[in-house]
Amino acid sequence: MEIGTLIAGILTLAIYTFLYKDNPIYRVAESWLIGLSIGYTLVIFWQTTLVDNLFNPLFDDGKLIMILPLILGLLMFSRFSGKISWMSRIPIAFMIGAGAGVAIPAMLYARTLKQVSASVMPLMGNNGVFNFEALVVVVGLLSTLAYFYFSREHKGVMGKTAKLGTYFLMIFFGTTFGYTVMSRMSTFIGRVDFLLTDFLHLVK
Amino acid sequence: MQTRIPLLVCLISGLIMFAQYFSSHPVAKSIYENVLEWWQIIFAFTLLVGVAAFIKTNLKSISQKKDAPYRTISLLGLVLMPILALIGGTKIDTPFLWVFENMQAPMQATVFSLLAFFVASASYRGFRARSIPASILLVTALIVLIGRVPIAEFISDSIPKVGFWIQNYPSMSARRAILIGIGLGSMTTALRVILGIERTYLRGN
Amino acid sequence: MKTRWIIFAGMFVIVVISYLMSVPFETQPSPEIQKSFDFFESLPESSVVIFSFDHEASSLPEIQPIALVMLRHAFKNKTKVIGLSLFAEGTAIGYRMLNKAANEYGLKYGRDYAFLGFKPQHISAILGIGESIRRVFPEDYLGNSTDTLPIMHGIDNYDHIDMVVTIADGDRPAQWIEYGGANYNQQIMAGLTAAMITSYDPYLASGQLYSVVGGLKGAAEYENLYGKRGSGNRGMLAQTSAHFYVIVLIIIGNIIYFRNRKRQGRG
Numbered sequence: 135m136e137i138g139t140l141i142a143g144i145l146t147l148a149i150y151t152f153l154y155k156d157n158p159i160y161r162v163a164e165s166w167l168i169g170l171s172i173g174y175t176l177v178i179f180w181q182t183t184l185v186d187n188l189f190n191p192l193f194d195d196g197k198l199i200m201i202l203p204l205i206l207g208l209l210m211f212s213r214f215s216g217k218i219s220w221m222s223r224i225p226i227a228f229m230i231g232a233g234a235g236v237a238i239p240a241m242l243y244a245r246t247l248k249q250v251s252a253s254v255m256p257l258m259g260n261n262g263v264f265n266f267e268a269l270v271v272v273v274g275l276l277s278t279l280a281y282f283y284f285s286r287e288h289k290g291v292m293g294k295t296a297k298l299g300t301y302f303l304m305i306f307f308g309t310t311f312g313y314t315v316m317s318r319m320s321t322f323i324g325r326v327d328f329l330l331t332d333f334l335h336l337v338k
Numbered sequence: 339m340q341t342r343i344p345l346l347v348c349l350i351s352g353l354i355m356f357a358q359y360f361s362s363h364p365v366a367k368s369i370y371e372n373v374l375e376w377w378q379i380i381f382a383f384t385l386l387v388g389v390a391a392f393i394k395t396n397l398k399s400i401s402q403k404k405d406a407p408y409r410t411i412s413l414l415g416l417v418l419m420p421i422l423a424l425i426g427g428t429k430i431d432t433p434f435l436w437v438f439e440n441m442q443a444p445m446q447a448t449v450f451s452l453l454a455f456f457v458a459s460a461s462y463r464g465f466r467a468r469s470i471p472a473s474i475l476l477v478t479a480l481i482v483l484i485g486r487v488p489i490a491e492f493i494s495d496s497i498p499k500v501g502f503w504i505q506n507y508p509s510m511s512a513r514r515a516i517l518i519g520i521g522l523g524s525m526t527t528a529l530r531v532i533l534g535i536e537r538t539y540l541r542g543n
Numbered sequence: 544m545k546t547r548w549i550i551f552a553g554m555f556v557i558v559v560i561s562y563l564m565s566v567p568f569e570t571q572p573s574p575e576i577q578k579s580f581d582f583f584e585s586l587p588e589s590s591v592v593i594f595s596f597d598h599e600a601s602s603l604p605e606i607q608p609i610a611l612v613m614l615r616h617a618f619k620n621k622t623k624v625i626g627l628s629l630f631a632e633g634t635a636i637g638y639r640m641l642n643k644a645a646n647e648y649g650l651k652y653g654r655d656y657a658f659l660g661f662k663p664q665h666i667s668a669i670l671g672i673g674e675s676i677r678r679v680f681p682e683d684y685l686g687n688s689t690d691t692l693p694i695m696h697g698i699d700n701y702d703h704i705d706m707v708v709t710i711a712d713g714d715r716p717a718q719w720i721e722y723g724g725a726n727y728n729q730q731i732m733a734g735l736t737a738a739m740i741t742s743y744d745p746y747l748a749s750g751q752l753y754s755v756v757g758g759l760k761g762a763a764e765y766e767n768l769y770g771k772r773g774s775g776n777r778g779m780l781a782q783t784s785a786h787f788y789v790i791v792l793i794i795i796g797n798i799i800y801f802r803n804r805k806r807q808g809r810g
Contacts, residue, residue: 138440139440141440142440142444143444149445149448149449149452150448153455162407162408163445164408165408165409165411165412165415166411166441166445167446168412168415169412169413169417169418170418170419170437170441170442171415171446172392172416173415173417173419173420174438174631174632174635175385175632176385176386176389177428178634179382179386179631179661180382180420181660182634182661182684183381183382183661184379184382186660187375187681188382190681190682200379203375203376203379203380206380207379207382207383207386210380210383210386210387211386211390220340223340223344223539223540224344224347225380225383227345228376230539231350231351232355232373232374232377233377234356234529234531235354235528235532236666236670236722238356238525240722240725240726241522241528241721243721243725244721244724244751245520245524245721246521246525248725248749249517249518249521249749252514252745252748252749252750267506270511271507271748272511274508274514274515275512275514275518276515278516279515279518301474302515304474304475304478305478305504306509306513307475308474308476308478308481308509309741310738311475312481312483312486313737313741314737315457315479316486316758316759316782318451319454319457319782319786320605320737321450321453321454321601321604322451322454323604323778323782324603324605324607324774325448325451326562326781327562327604327777327778330559336563337562337563367674370674371678374670374671375667375678378662378663378664378668378679382663385663428635428684430639438600439635439639442600443635443636446599446601446632447601450602454554455550455551458554458788458792459550459551461789461792461793461796462550462793462795463796464796465797466797466800467800483789484786486737486758486760487760487783488568488570488760488763489783491570491571505741506744506748509741510745513745514744514745514748517745
């Protein structure tokens, strides 16, 4: 067995000891994982973004305008100083503003208009057959939106519509739960595959 | 000044990025591409700040002897990865990638796979048909659980079909309502942020 | 012995035994899997597709079968693949999977496929690719200038990309759709963990998402269409057993609940 597989197997079993109860073996593995994850992310961020998009253009290609994002980035570290910590808000404000600016058209088009237009379907097909699914979608959409509309008390017609929306939401949550169980089981089956195939060689 | 400058920066960057959506002028495109690039770079610095804060917090805890062994192990892991990357690079068959594939990835997958056990335990303890909505949730979950395994097709063709119908129509419509609600809320919040009405990112101001 | 340890032990035993038994299943492909498969079948040779590895290592057991079978299919049909990642952990994993699949077909890095690496700000990257992919990725993951890669000749932005396939376990596909799809009319396909499938049903229904290959079952169905079984199919009996185990637990839990409620009603 390769040393890498052996180490992976031991660490996998160390994590599984948590199923019995929290214990030092699990905590050591967890601490090691946290450190490795942060170290890995640091390397990837540094190499793929700071070197490729900042240092190379600035120092190798002489693109002096890149001094500006460098200064903004370094301003982030001012949060560690008491007096000038407010300056770290500047690069944060830049990012938040940019994100908000691009989000408005994206949310309006992709999440609102496109979704509403996709819900507006003819209830009667060209062949004269009633489209039950179109009715289900429209009723489900409107009743769920009614449930989330809290500016008006859920009484009377509004109350009944909101209650119907609750039932549609329960259908959604039930479907999501089913798929979530499926997903979690798949992840565990993947670990079983590793333990039985690569680690213990019980399966070819 | 401590509040006004960041608010002004937010307003300018927000308006620039919003306005470029409506313009294909070369100057507008150039400004847009520069902002996108700077956004990427500044975002990378946030990780460096996070790493510095992590090191600072852990060193403080170690000096106070709070979980010192575990925090030391975390810091060792943090330091190891950049050292390995400096020594051998990050391509295939390097020590950096070896540690990722044989330590980090297996542990991460295993931690996530613990959820399978807790989902099973939660299903036994908490999943009760206490009311009509809960019963609807329960029945739908059971239909999906049965419908999405290969054996369902052997029992009856209808089981997966019913599952798909539920997923594609009633379930989808509820999810769509949530999406539309989130979309409208995100738009409003984005506008409030750009106009300086929403200031939570300024840390309490 | 605590109930939860019994449940945990039962879960472990059932999944391990089912996995050891390994019965092959023939599954009918769902419409979405068939659509995904047909798309790659219909692509002319030397079409260019982006594979974006937007996932964490934690979902690897579910994501890997999906990604591998789709990559193999793309390479089998001589589709050129540009890999990238919008999640840090997806970088190393995606790079490894891309090389693994490409080596099976004797393909050459730089000419038939390339891995551009990772960008942390995903919205900026998605929008930036729409303007200039070179500006976002001036170098590939191995440090080569993007201009020097033969696969990148003539590839400037989404206008030259036939499909973006996002392999994800979270909300990256939504950003691909909302920024890449909405702003640049880029077609998006997703390989997802099962837990995320219902989150993208509205995008599928509206046509904003071309198709989805979801979960281990989706991978198994795709593998059957592709004609070579892999880890997707191997896990199907264990998946079935695990599902029925959870169903039995739910039923037992509810029987105990209603019985106790009845007793409390009498007493």
